[in-house]
Amino acid sequence: MNCKQLNTVNLEEVLLSLGHLPKKQNEKEAWFLNPFATENQASFKLDKRQNIWYLYSEGVGGNNIDFLKKYFNYSINEILSWASEKNFSSFHQQAKIEKPNYQITEVAEIQNWNLKKYLYERGLSQRSFKFLKEIKFTINNKKLYAVGFENLSGGWELRNSFYKGSIVKKDISIIRNNSNQIFVFEGFTDAMSFIELEDIFDKDILVLNSISMLENAKKYLQNYTDIFLFMDNDNAGLKCKNDILLSFPEAKDCSKIYKKYKDFNEYFIAERHNLLAGSD
Template identity: 60%
Template sequence: MNCKQFNSIKLEEVLALLGHLPTKQNEKEAWYLNPFGTETQASFKLDKTLNLWYLFSEGIGGNNTDFIIKYQNTSVKEVLDWAEKQNFSSFQPQNDIHLKKSTPNYQITEIKELQNENLKNYLRQRGFSQNVYPFIKEVHFTIGGKNLYAIGFENLSGGWELRNSFYKGSLLKKDISVINLNNENHEKNKNVVVFEGFLDALSFVEMKRFFKGDLLVMNSISLLNKAKEHLKNYSEINLFLDNDRAGEICKNEILKSFPKAKDHSKIYFPHKDLNDYLLSRIQIKNENRQQRAREEQQQNCQIFKRRR
């Protein structure tokens, strides 16, 4: 698939595949909540006639390729590789989508403990060990007749956030997730750590293995208000939000409602999020290990030469 072919696919289908549905629409246009950030009023406009998008809150826009580049923070080549695997040709025509919204074009076929080696490898690539396995599932599902599988992270409404090397989306009802860590007495925790996405929450689990408290994952910063409502249950709130414009807005909104909340984003700055920071730490450790191995090898060579 090339850019021309991908850009000819209806962006409405691409957005639906990624779990984004319009808040309002007509024959010519559709409006969405910002897929890249948080807002309470839709500012993302899809022109159905031109198949182009424009985000009024940031003053940017473009075609399908431009959207996925920003959405997945990736290159054109990786966008086309991703698009090639989505099988968009099996989707319903655009004028049928709004007629069939009550009948989802997806189905969850199996939920089980993590077994798939491709998914385990994906987790390793994101810096995770087996320590995160208890918090995720392996979810098999179909979209538009295509069989897929992904890492699944469940929310409070039984919906799923899904990730693999080529797919980022959600199924069933969107909601926040709350994880209780190491509370053997099952007492209500007073402290909570807040994240935008579950990969950052898993990164925290990986780095803070003895933490006792709750993890709250918004899963979408469009759920900020619901997250704030849940945060009323805690006396200690710690924020690990993204170092970008959307994360800044989200942080400021929480701090307005909870002035005693603590912002920890400077710990992993200039990295965008906690997972990027985890990966950088692993890379530095590997480089240091390789450097020590080279130095030891040089020392051994020098010792061998002196003995000769």
């Protein structure tokens, strides 16, 4: 599914899949409570004929892509991955399967200085490197390289100073140490930050790689007696955390540890800086 195809899906069906029901509607339009915040009066208008939305309480609107970007705080790739898992009835899958526009040309240990510099800037050291790879790839014949973190389906989360994306198949990642405890993170830099802080790393780690992978993650979480959640401190992270807590009420929310920061990596960088400054 691409952006143009996703925007043909009925937005009403998207809203229903996320648990949002209209407060009033007719043939032309439907009104919902604000999906992005708490409110008592419906100010979110869906134009059924044009399949666009407008939120009067905030003065913003747009198409399906605009809605999902604001709702989840996702990248375009993450939005398309989420939507492809939903099998919306209003989307008629094209018979022709498009050829991927990417190609992996090399998977190796991290040697490129620019990639090492990127990781150092995220507070990470050689201790994290064994969990990561240097990926050389092309997109539309453009040669690129990035830090790669592999998922369970053989796909890769890719990061460098100017690129954030994924190739092959989207999935969760798990680092196993045969523990009955599992620590859950949204992104791999958060997970690597946790590993950097551990004197002895002997826990299992699950990285969502995208909140759209939450249902996949739940299948693995049910195998653990202790679940520790390190979700981002934003709306998408809050929704994800609450969803997990509904399924696993005994899971422990650890976000208070870094409540002043967007995510665990940002907290880790700040704490590391404070420690280094204090040692001067």
